[in-house]
Amino acid sequence: MKKFLSMLFPSQSNEVILMISIILGILITVSAVLFFTKKIFPEKNLTELENRTKSWWIMILIFICAIFINNLASYICLAFLSFLAFRELYSVLHFRQSDRSALLLAFLAIPIQYTLAYIKWYGAYIIFIPVCMFLLLPSVLVIKQDTHRITKSMALLQWTLMLSVFGLSHLAFLLSLPDLEGFSSGGRGLLLFLVFLTEINDIMQYLWGKTLGKHKILPNVSPNKTWEGFIGGLISTTIIGYFIGFLTPLQTPYVILTSAMIAVFGFAGDVVLSAIKRDKGIKDMSDTIPGHGGIFDRIDSLSFTAPAFFHLVYYIAYPHL
Amino acid sequence: MRKPFLQSAFLKLIYKYLCRPALRYFVGVQYVDCSFLKDEEQFIIIANHNSHLDTLSLLTSLPCDILWKVKPVAAEDYFGNTKLKAKLSNFFINTLLINRHSKREDGENYAMNKMTKAIDDGYSLILFPEGSRGEPEQMSKMKSGVARLLAHKPGLKYVPVFMTGMGTSLPKGGLVILPHNSSLHFGEPTLPESSDPHVIMEQIEKDFSAMVQKYGIKEDEDDD
Numbered sequence: 346m347k348k349f350l351s352m353l354f355p356s357q358s359n360e361v362i363l364m365i366s367i368i369l370g371i372l373i374t375v376s377a378v379l380f381f382t383k384k385i386f387p388e389k390n391l392t393e394l395e396n397r398t399k400s401w402w403i404m405i406l407i408f409i410c411a412i413f414i415n416n417l418a419s420y421i422c423l424a425f426l427s428f429l430a431f432r433e434l435y436s437v438l439h440f441r442q443s444d445r446s447a448l449l450l451a452f453l454a455i456p457i458q459y460t461l462a463y464i465k466w467y468g469a470y471i472i473f474i475p476v477c478m479f480l481l482l483p484s485v486l487v488i489k490q491d492t493h494r495i496t497k498s499m500a501l502l503q504w505t506l507m508l509s510v511f512g513l514s515h516l517a518f519l520l521s522l523p524d525l526e527g528f529s530s531g532g533r534g535l536l537l538f539l540v541f542l543t544e545i546n547d548i549m550q551y552l553w554g555k556t557l558g559k560h561k562i563l564p565n566v567s568p569n570k571t572w573e574g575f576i577g578g579l580i581s582t583t584i585i586g587y588f589i590g591f592l593t594p595l596q597t598p599y600v601i602l603t604s605a606m607i608a609v610f611g612f613a614g615d616v617v618l619s620a621i622k623r624d625k626g627i628k629d630m631s632d633t634i635p636g637h638g639g640i641f642d643r644i645d646s647l648s649f650t651a652p653a654f655f656h657l658v659y660y661i662a663y664p665h666l
Numbered sequence: 667m668r669k670p671f672l673q674s675a676f677l678k679l680i681y682k683y684l685c686r687p688a689l690r691y692f693v694g695v696q697y698v699d700c701s702f703l704k705d706e707e708q709f710i711i712i713a714n715h716n717s718h719l720d721t722l723s724l725l726t727s728l729p730c731d732i733l734w735k736v737k738p739v740a741a742e743d744y745f746g747n748t749k750l751k752a753k754l755s756n757f758f759i760n761t762l763l764i765n766r767h768s769k770r771e772d773g774e775n776y777a778m779n780k781m782t783k784a785i786d787d788g789y790s791l792i793l794f795p796e797g798s799r800g801e802p803e804q805m806s807k808m809k810s811g812v813a814r815l816l817a818h819k820p821g822l823k824y825v826p827v828f829m830t831g832m833g834t835s836l837p838k839g840g841l842v843i844l845p846h847n848s849s850l851h852f853g854e855p856t857l858p859e860s861s862d863p864h865v866i867m868e869q870i871e872k873d874f875s876a877m878v879q880k881y882g883i884k885e886d887e888d889d890d
Binding site: 433 | 696883
């Protein structure tokens with residue numbers, strides 16, 4: 346399979362190809378186990394697990410195609426992910442009719458932000474939403490002169506944009522990082538490391554919580570989250586991170602640090618989005634992905650780990666910029 | 667009734683392969699499976715109306731084999747005020763244009779007669795009994811025409827459809843589409859319980875208030 350993948354993606358380093366093989370290997374194993382469990386115990390109801398696995402297949406195949414086939418296509422796909430995420434999040438937050446023009450402007454910010462990442466203009470990329478949009482959006486909001494609850498709209502709009510566009514666009518800027526000497530995987534290796542560890546952390550926290558979970562961690566936000574799940578996830582994610590550290594330019598202690606940090610921020614993103622869903626009285630953000638819910642039900646952790654991971658790696662490994 | 671081959675293929679093409687992906691991925695319409703409509707010989711879809719997107723979303727949800735025989739009922743003074751516009755909407759949206767202010771004396775141009783004739787011809791209809799597009803997320807009072815039509819045609823089933831979010835995407839008077847997750851909720855195909863238009867109207871209103879209760883967007887309470 347490795348040979349076949351190398352033929353398919355000739356420009357990718359051996360490490361990246363190895364990682365893709367591992368991911369596909371895991372998926373095939375899980376699907377096979379599910380298939381045989383169903384054959385042996387036909388009375389068991391595995392529909393939810395099957396749906397989830399099927400969705401995983403689709404998501405992973407889309408991800409691999411998006412990230413590894415063509416450089417420009419990667420940015421476009423990530424921008425589209427931000428678009429879906431922004432649309433989904435603001436749809437449940439109930440903006441006012443008079444916020445329409447500001448919302449349209451916020452949508453326009455998505456291609457601009459990703460273009461800045463594509464042309465590798467770091468200075469503009471990093472201030473565009475936290476500074477430019479931060480000043481521009483409230484200014485557009487006041488033009489309508491509808492002040493009833495305008496404070497709420499100002500705050501919500503900026504926050505939504507930060508979470509779904511600014512945060513996620515760090516995935517794209519990972520691809521724009523300059524080449525480091527002796528590090529062949531480049532931004533794609535880092536991106537793969539981040540996304541894989543974030544998702545593994547989600548799964549590990551879930552599995553540890555299911556098997557050992559006793560002490561609830563934030564019962565009023567997310568009743569299924571336990572200390573055992575959190576700590577079990579943290580430890581397993583750090584260990585797995587240690588073994589796939591070959592995808593990063595970091596030295597071992599830093600690999601351990603970043604992996605642990607991905608686990609902590611992944612948990613934070615998860616519970617933050619859970620809190621919003623609880624506030625709005627909804628179970629899932631939407632029903633875009635069968636078995637998972639909406640886009641944000643899948644990328645909630647990623648929207649937190651992406652900026653955290655990016656800035657840590659940027660600080661440690663790219664000090665010359 | 668003969669299947670218009672060219673129009674049917676054309677509607678299939680534009681709705682299934684052009685409009686549906688655009689609505690789904692760009693505008694944010696969340697489709698549900700409504701292939702059960704294939705089993706119904708004939709029906710009237712009754713929907714709430716907040717946006718031009720309503721008709722498009724409904725048409726793109728329908729199984730594409732029956733698309734050609736489902737006619738959205740639209741206002742003649744709006745969609746058919748010029749000959750060209752009428753021709754275009756009849757071909758592309760498959761509309762049944764009615765005059766909202768027509769009277770019984772108008773004969774075959776009387777709205778009720780026009781709809782009855784379409785039903786007799788074997789077409790299914792899409793009706794927006796609210797008459798015109800109201801404020802987003804608010805339903806206005808439904809007009810009784812639909813109940814009279816159902817009373818006139820016993821045995822005809824109706825399908826209530828409740829949509830949310832469309833009015834936020836493209837409200838009345840809006841010029842651009844704002845992408846916004848919106849959804850369609852299909853009710854069961856139902857036979858009217860009585861032949862009295864008032865009772866039928868009450869039945870439809872009850873169906874809708876149940877759907878508003880279940881799926882409607884609740885405004886945040888004032889907490890300042």
